[in-house]
Amino acid sequence: MTRPRILVVGAGFAGVECVRRLERRLSPGEADITLVTPVSYQLYLPLLPQVASGVLTPQSIALSLRRSTKYRTRIIPGGAIGVDLRAKVCVIRTITDRVVDEPYDYIVLAPGSVTRTFDIPGLVDHAFGLKTLAEAAYIRDHVISQLDLADASDDPAERAARLQFVVVGGGYAGTETAACLQRLTHAAVQRYPRLDQSLIKWHLIDIAPKLMPELGDKLGRSAQEYLRRRGVEISLGVSVSRAGPEQVVLTDGRVVPTHTLIWTAGVVASPLIATLGADTVKGRLAVTAEMTLPGYDGVFALGDSAAVPDLDKGDGAVCPPTAQHATRQGRQAADNLIAALRGRPMRPYRHRDLGLVVDLGGKDAVARPLGLELHGLPAQVVTRGYHLAAMRTNVAKTRVATNWLLNAVAGDDFVRTGFQSRRPATLKDSEYVHAYLTPEQVREYVAREHSGRP
Structure with a gap:
């Protein structure tokens, strides 16, 4: 008899934790494990703003999937663009x-x-995203290049436009991005004697009435106070109505001359979910508490693309798309898959919230570990301790801690690598949302490719 074939799509927190659990708990002869991912590393997304600001090197938060000598999972370098759930075939673009x-x-x-x-x-066409290492590296180069170009320009209007930066999204990613990059430009401008520091302006914009509402009113106000003290202009209840190469028009009528628009206004499930033809909840795949897809045998879904019921909250609530949930769901999904493989009962996913942490750079941070509200240096200690604990390899922990120490002692550097200077990296260029097939195209492709097979 052939061994069962297990296919894991995605190497984020959920996918990697699932693979690691399967490798540990399944014997080599019990199943074949395959992972579909365009990159052979797990990206530690929460620290991406610190890569964009140069506090951390890109390699330090890219955790290699092949570092373990016991790693036996086969990796297909590419992305899934469609799944035929009936035929049990995944279509992949390498x-x-x-x-x-x-x-x-x-x-x-x-x-x-x-x-x-x-x-x-x-x-x-004109906004930059911040979900990949390439985007973080590009944003760092771009921001420093704006300082270089402004310093070289004798046109006051051009200089003012290049020194204004707009970040859209008042969640964790947007707030940390604005905070970290503002510190970078504040430190950098001291190396540019021709630039007036008062011309550098950072705008943080969000359509919501509060900044990071999950933190609560007290910590949310603390975060706003840290940013405003540094000169970051926060506009709530406002969004972008039009974006151009040299200006951004806001919904309240304001026009901000800028060459930098960073868009972090939330996420949606991968377009792969739409290829399945299955039921969804606000775009996320509707699954059971055991993370199985009703009506289909052997299908598990979890992480940002699955609406996993939050049994602790009840009333139809689903788990938010956070790294905490994805990591724990990955382990539970692996256990449930093994249970299904061995004919044992599966367990529903339940969680205990560990709290929230937000690193605003330097000594500034806000955190709510296990319900305890902290801000300032104590929050920064908890925040960085949490990140170190959450990283799955000692090598990654050492690299990140060393980067933090070096930055604290030696300060920022303002090197523009230039390797992407001639290549665009806007949302249109970075996210291949048009590469996916429709459900009909998936079925046609699978029928055509498998028509002559036994």
Whole structure:
């Protein structure tokens, strides 16, 4: 008899934790495990703003999937662009643009999410996202290049526009991005004697009435106070109505001359979910508390793309798309898959909230570990301690801690690498949302490719 084929889609928190659990708890002869991912590392997303600001090196938060000597999972370098749940076939576009199909007996869908955009004129053509290492590296180069260009310019209007920066999104990603990059430009401008520091302006914009409402009113106000003290202009209840190469028009009528628009206004489930033809909840796949897909055998879904019921909250609530949930769901999904493989009962997913942490750079932070509200240096200690504990390899922990220490002692550096200076990295260029197939195209492809097979 052939071994069962387990296919895991996505190498985020959910997918990687699931694979690691399967490797530890399944014997080599019990099943074949395959992982579909365009990159052979797990990206520690919460620290991406610190890569964009140069506090951390990109390698320090890219945790290699092949570092373990016991790693036996087969990796297909590419992205899933469609799944035929009836035929049990996943359609994959490799990093060389070759389309292949991968049959499976069990599939774990953890494709993550993409940046949520709206039908705003010019947005995808001129805004930068912050969900990948490439985007973080590009943003760092871009921000420093704006300082260089402003310093070289004798046109006051151009200089003012290049020194204004707009970040949209008042959640964790947007707030930390604005905070970290503001510290970078504040430190950098001291190296540019021709630039007036008062011209550097950071704008943090969100359509919501509060900044990071999950933190509560007290910590939310503390975060706003830290940012405003540094000169970050916070506009709530406002969004972007139009984006251009040299200006951003806000919904309240203001026009902000700028060459930098960073868009972090939330995420939506991967477009892969739409290829399944299955029921969804606000775009996320509707699954049971055991993270199985009703009506389909051997299908598990978790993480940002699955609406996993939050049994502790009840009333139809689903778990939010956070790293905490994705990590724990990955372990539970692996246990449930093994239970299904061995004919044992599965367990529903339940969680205990560990709290929230927000790193605003330097000694500034806010945190709520296990319900205790902290801000300032104590919150920073808790925040960085949490990140170190959450990283799964000692090598990554050492690299991050060393980067933090070096930055604290030696300060920032303002090197612009230039390796992406001639390549655009806007939302249109970075997220391949048009690469996915429709449910009909998936079925047609699978029927055509498998028509002559026994």
